Amino acid sequence: MEKQGVRMDNNDIEKINNTAKTYTLTGNYVLLRADETRLLLPQTDVGQAEYLTHESQLLPLEGSEGVFYLENHTDHFFVALSAHLKPQHTPPQNHFIATYLANTDEELRWCWHEVKILHDLQLAAHPLPEVVLVENSPVTHYVELEGSLVYPCTAEKLLAFALKEVAV
């Protein structure tokens, strides 16, 4: 679907952030859903997904609020985002898929309800109205996908926002 605007691909996302123009989002992306929040990250920003079979045993990591680990497995740490894109302070419930995101420590995994790879996307990304935005928000545009709003962003901006006040 080609709509009026500037045609761009994954590599150009940095250029469009913080602009107020509609652009065409193209390429391969990964849909990451946490509760009702749906993010769309370039596929190159998202590592392999793994199922959390012991999620009920996620324990809070002392000294790092919002970071959890699996009992008897301290090689990986887990974070789940709230609707405000900040780490949840309570162990994530039913976030049964964990992924690695680019630009974070190797041992850190991000928990989601749903992870879906979307190939060859071509969607119009519309700017969010000014009244919605907060400073340094990783989300500046939205796309409509299967009747729902999905928010494109990059791992770099997402993590800079989410981990701003978190000691990991």
Add this chain to the structure above:
Amino acid sequence: MTTNKTTIQSSASFNTQSPLPSSVNGEFAFMGEDLFEQHPSSSLTQKNTKGAVARLLEYEWRRYVAVAPHTALEVIENPSFSPIPAAAYYIAGMLHWQQRWLPVVNLRALVNGKADDDALLPLKYVLVLAYQAQAGEPINYGAVTLHGLPKSLLVVDEQACELPESIPVWQQVAVSCFTYEREAVPIIDTGLLFAQSHVNALPKVG
């Protein structure tokens, strides 16, 4: 969830010669019957009365703002919103309306300067408003949450008053103010409300 819509007016009765502002410069002059609830104390039927009609919006029990009638387009009952991640604290979500997605401003949260937990509960009404970011730009749309149905009110110059300084956001979005039931009622310019962020306009404490 289904959405019930109450199609409303905007009458062309706004007096552009009035000192009260018009944020969309009269481009919205919908004809038709005014279906807004009319407040019993208003004098809309009186002739030879100088003033202007305003839409009175109750955003919290007995707390009001007003807008120009031609900006108020449609009341939606029992709306459903799509959440926006990392949005400003006063944003209730995005509303799907006439093949568009509109930002919904929770006026109570905006005035109180903090996220409104009650916003998580079902909201009874939202009002779709028209705005222009600047003169000459295309008409755009947004919505605000309401505690009750809007009312029509005739406002006369004698009711003019100062904007309350305790709520800084009024300095950003209001262009005038009048008294109603002994309370100051800011008149909101919808362009100023929707075309800028208000995250730094927090109320004064104490």
